[in-house]
Amino acid sequence: MIISIASGKGGTGKTTVAVNLAVSLNEKVQLLDCDVEEPNAHVFLHPGIDHRETVTVAVPEIDRSRCTLCGECSNLCQFKAIAVIPDTSILTFPEMCHSCSGCWTVCPENAISKGARDVGILESGHSNGVVFIHGRLRVGEAMAPPLIKQVRRKAEPGILTIIDAPPGTSCPVISSIRDTDVVLLVTEPTPFGLHDLKLAHAAVISLGIPAGLIVNRVGIGDDAVFGYAETADLPVLMEIPFDRRVAEAYAKGQLIVDAFPEYRKQFQALYRNVVDLAADHRAPAHLENRQVLSA
Amino acid sequence: MNEIIVISGKGGTGKTSLVAAFAKLAENKVLCDADVDAADLHLITAPVIQEQHDFQSGHTAVIAADRCTGCGICRDPCQFDAISEDYVVDPTACEGCSVCVHFCPEKAVDFPLNSCGQWFVSDTRFGPMVHARLGIAEENSGKLVSLVRQQARRLAEEQGLSLILTEGPPGVGCPVIAAIGGATGVLLVTEPTVSGIHDMQRVVELAAHFHVPVMISINKWDLNPEMTSKIEDYARKSGLFLAGNIPFDQIFTQAMVQGQTIFEYNHGSEAGDAVQSVWENILVRLSEVVSH
Numbered sequence: 001m002i003i004s005i006a007s008g009k010g011g012t013g014k015t016t017v018a019v020n021l022a023v024s025l026n027e028k029v030q031l032l033d034c035d036v037e038e039p040n041a042h043v044f045l046h047p048g049i050d051h052r053e054t055v056t057v058a059v060p061e062i063d064r065s066r067c068t069l070c071g072e073c074s075n076l077c078q079f080k081a082i083a084v085i086p087d088t089s090i091l092t093f094p095e096m097c098h099s100c101s102g103c104w105t106v107c108p109e110n111a112i113s114k115g116a117r118d119v120g121i122l123e124s125g126h127s128n129g130v131v132f133i134h135g136r137l138r139v140g141e142a143m144a145p146p147l148i149k150q151v152r153r154k155a156e157p158g159i160l161t162i163i164d165a166p167p168g169t170s171c172p173v174i175s176s177i178r179d180t181d182v183v184l185l186v187t188e189p190t191p192f193g194l195h196d197l198k199l200a201h202a203a204v205i206s207l208g209i210p211a212g213l214i215v216n217r218v219g220i221g222d223d224a225v226f227g228y229a230e231t232a233d234l235p236v237l238m239e240i241p242f243d244r245r246v247a248e249a250y251a252k253g254q255l256i257v258d259a260f261p262e263y264r265k266q267f268q269a270l271y272r273n274v275v276d277l278a279a280d281h282r283a284p285a286h287l288e289n290r291q292v293l294s295a
Numbered sequence: 296m297n298e299i300i301v302i303s304g305k306g307g308t309g310k311t312s313l314v315a316a317f318a319k320l321a322e323n324k325v326l327c328d329a330d331v332d333a334a335d336l337h338l339i340t341a342p343v344i345q346e347q348h349d350f351q352s353g354h355t356a357v358i359a360a361d362r363c364t365g366c367g368i369c370r371d372p373c374q375f376d377a378i379s380e381d382y383v384v385d386p387t388a389c390e391g392c393s394v395c396v397h398f399c400p401e402k403a404v405d406f407p408l409n410s411c412g413q414w415f416v417s418d419t420r421f422g423p424m425v426h427a428r429l430g431i432a433e434e435n436s437g438k439l440v441s442l443v444r445q446q447a448r449r450l451a452e453e454q455g456l457s458l459i460l461t462e463g464p465p466g467v468g469c470p471v472i473a474a475i476g477g478a479t480g481v482l483l484v485t486e487p488t489v490s491g492i493h494d495m496q497r498v499v500e501l502a503a504h505f506h507v508p509v510m511i512s513i514n515k516w517d518l519n520p521e522m523t524s525k526i527e528d529y530a531r532k533s534g535l536f537l538a539g540n541i542p543f544d545q546i547f548t549q550a551m552v553q554g555q556t557i558f559e560y561n562h563g564s565e566a567g568d569a570v571q572s573v574w575e576n577i578l579v580r581l582s583e584v585v586s587h
Contacts, residue, residue, distance in 0.1 A: 008333050010306010010465040015490065037466035038304050038497060040490040078354065078393050100392030101374050139500045142437065142469035167306040167465055168332035170429060170436045174387050191551050192311060196333040202431045207387065220548045244518075244543075251519040253489035 002161040003274055004180040006204070008196030010167035012186045013216035013240070016250060017270075018164040019044045020257050022130045024267035028159050033134035034176035035166040036120060036147045042134060043253050047127035055122050055135065057146045059094040060103045061115035073103035073112060095142065120147045124154060131156065144172040152176075167196075169203045177204065181278045183211045184237065190221035194228055201234060210281035212237040212274060237273040238266065296451055297479040297581050298444075300329070300507075302463035302471060304494030308486045309514040312547045312557070314462040315339040316570045317577075318421040319556045324458035326424040327447035329474045331412070331439045334426055336462050339554055342417030342424050350412045350427065350442065352435040354391040356384045362403035369395035369404065387432050411435050414443055416450065423450055437469035444474070467501045475501070480508045480584055482538065482577060486515050487522035495526070499533060508584050509535045512573050516540035536580050539573040542566055 003021075005014045015033075019041050022031045033041040060073070060082060071084040081097035084090045094117045104112040119141050124133040133154050135147040144166070152175075155161055165176035177183050183204045187197040197213075204211045213234045215225055219242040229236050240246070249259035257264045301317075303310050314336055318326055328336040356377070358369070363382050370378045373395055377388035384395075384404075396404040411434065414427035425447040429436050440463075447459045463474035463481075475481055481502050485495040495511070502509045511530050516523040523540060530537050542565060550560035557567050 007306075009335070010303075010333075012307060037468045037471075038490075038494040040305070040493060043489040043493055076393060076397055078391055098390050098392060099374055100390065100394050101372055102392055102394040102397065105372055105394065106397065137468060139467055139497055140472075140504045142472050144466075144468045168436075169431055170332045170470075171432075171434045172466075172468065174432050178387065190548055191338050191554070192335040195335055195338055199333060199431060206432050220545060222552050247518055247543075251486075251488040251491075251522060 001182070001275070001278060002163065002180040003182050003184060004163040004165050004177040005184045005186060006165040006173055006177055006200055007167055007186045008169060008200030009187065009193050012188045012193060013214070014167070014186050015040045015044065015164055016216070016256065017184065017186050017214055018162050020255055020263065021267045021270060022162050023128055023255060024257055024264045025160070025271055030131035030133065030155060030159055030161050032151050032155055032161060032163045034148045034151055034163050036135035036137045036144050036151065037166060037172070039134045039136055041164050042132070044255055045127040045130065045132060047125040047132035049123045049125040051124045053122050055119050055147050055150045056116035057097070057099040057119055058101070058114040059097040059099065059117045060092050060112045062090055062092060063111045063113065064090070066109045066111035068109055070108065072106050072108060076102040076106050099146065119143065122147070122150055122154060145175040148172060148175040169199045173200070173203065174207070177209065178207055180209060182274050183209050184214055184274065185211055185234070186214045186216055187225055188217045188221065189215055189223065189225045191224070193221070194225045197225060198228065201232060210277050212277050214238045214240070214270070216240045217242040235277065237277070238270045296448070296457055296459065297585060298448070298459040298461060299480050299482060299577065299581065300461045300463045300475050300478045301482045301484060302474065302498060303465055303484045304467065304498035305486070305491050306465035308484045308491060309547060310462055310484050311335045311339070312551060313484055313512070313514070313570065314460060315556045316558060317460055317574050319558045320571060320574045321458060321460055323456045324422060324460050325447045325451045325456055326419065326421060327443055327459055327461040328424070328426040329440045329443050329461050330464040331427040331429045331443065332436050332464055332470060334428060337426055339551065339556060340419040340421060340424055341554060342415065342419050342426060344415050344417045346416040348414050349410050350414050350439050351408050352411050352438050353409045354393065354406045355386050355389050355409055356391070356393070356395050357405045357407060358382050358384055359403050359405055362401050364401055366400065369399050372398060390434070409433070412439060414439065414446065416446065423454065425450060437473035440464070440470045440473035467497050471498070471501065472505070475507050476505050478507050480510055480581055482510045482512060484512050484514050485526060487513055487519040487526060492522065492526055492529070496529070499535065510538045510577060510580055511535050512538045513540040515543040517542050538576040538580065539569060541569040541573065
């Protein structure tokens with residue numbers, strides 16, 4: 001099973017949920033930190049890193065002795081990554097390239113080969129029995145999705161996987177949560193939290209993935225997120241009350257389950273809720289039967 | 296004209312509440328919400344929309360079933376695994392590269408322009424505001440960020456306003472790069488947590504890459520005074536301007552629930568005094584930056 005953790009609004013507690021859930025479970029689990037722009041899971045888990053690689057994407061490299069400046073490549077490129085100045089020269093802008101393969105496939109002279117652009121590094125290792133993989137986007141690199149996809153490709157298939165997604169609702173989030181079994185949306189009970197939750201929930205619905213809600217810092221703000229959860233049929237799987245001591249433990253880089261061991265059971269209960277949610281989604285007939293029985 | 300961008304690296308450090316508070320203090324300015332992916336500033340500023348425009352950018356491939364012969368030529372070159380075995384394009388996977396459009400022998404792939412969202416020019420009780428809404432699961436957020444910044448600049452020029460106060464997105468990727476290039480200065484709002492300091496250092500590196508001067512404000516500084524000192528030491532060593540710290544105060548959330556800035560919600564709070572002092576320091580620093 002693959003559980004992804006997303007939020008819309010940043011700073012609501014995605015990483016807190018991801019790392020504490022991972023260390024609370026009694027089965028083999030891997031944690032993928034897909035927030036490659038600002039990865040944070042490692043500052044709580046302190047994994048021993050045993051593998052590191054540079055991740056690159058393919059970009060065009062022009063063999064100017066073959067190029068006839070015909071312009072087929074720049075006509076095809078949708079990303080302004082190649083410009084041909086007629087009868088004069090050809091320029092490439094590798095930072096704009098989406099690695100679509102169009103230019104080197106279309107070139108009639110075989111004058112374009114695949115070069116490489118560094119997008120960041122991928123590191124993997126272990127922490128307290130948790131398999132850990134994350135990406136760190138090269139500062140200055142604009143595109144996070146290729147690195148996110150590479151982090152996901154590195155995951156060991158068949159074992160329980162927890163994905164810490166970036167905030168927002170656009171392409172890096174979609175790359176992180178697509179093809180996962182359940183999305184846990186983490187919010188806080190405030191107008192900003194609710195507004196961004198609605199956006200994130202809409203994104204999850206568009207991908208057809210079942211979602212559950214975790215409300216963090218219950219007690220600050222207002223109750224509107226609970227009203228939304230009810231009308232939107234978004235089950236609340238866990239509530240974490242606001243507690244300044246939890247915030248202070250977080251500030252120091254402590255796991256909640258280490259600072260307050262009673263939380264371990266709650267994260268285990270969260271996992272059981274997630275398993276049920278995924279099972280209900282896979283077998284809607286089972287759900288209908290259950291409703292019939294309970295009626 | 297000065298343009299200050301408020302960013303954080305890490306989300307949830309209090310960017311929006313601070314920008315709203317600055318909006319109350321600043322004069323002769325245009326507000327700009329460049330966090331187009333999850334925009335929240337409008338929840339405080341309550342904009343009255345004066346102009347609404349569609350944001351169109353990029354294309355998505357659509358295979359016309361009646362013209363498709365199922366030859367399979369399109370699936371192989373697609374680098375984004377966006378075409379299913381029964382020749383349906385997944386719009387959330389398609390990057391709009393046009394490779395399938397080009398190579399389809401039957402010309403069966405349509406390539407419509409995407410409507411990715413809307414952008415708005417509005418009136419608020421703090422003055423004019425430019426903001427946007429990116430469509431759900433859409434791409435091109437960097438282009439929309441650039442667009443709202445351009446429009447804010449145009450508005451400031453037309454109305455003779457001297458300042459653009461912009462809220463930026465979290466992270467260090469494409470929307471942040473689009474948000475900070477060419478700005479007069481960046482205010483980096485961080486928090487004294489291990490993640491806050493980690494993320495701040497990456498944004499500082501990014502701002503240096505684009506030669507934008509950085510000012511730092513530590514929000515919720517009293518959550519961990521030791522970490523706050525570490526951040527201050529780091530900032531001094533890196534030659535970054537310290538604009539002042541703000542204490543942890545639930546007044547920010549309480550004001551947000553009422554749709555107010557902290558100054559409208561409560562006159563004379565300790566947090567409010569701290570925010571006012573940060574803003575005054577920013578203005579002094581901006582004038583120094585400009586005069587150099």
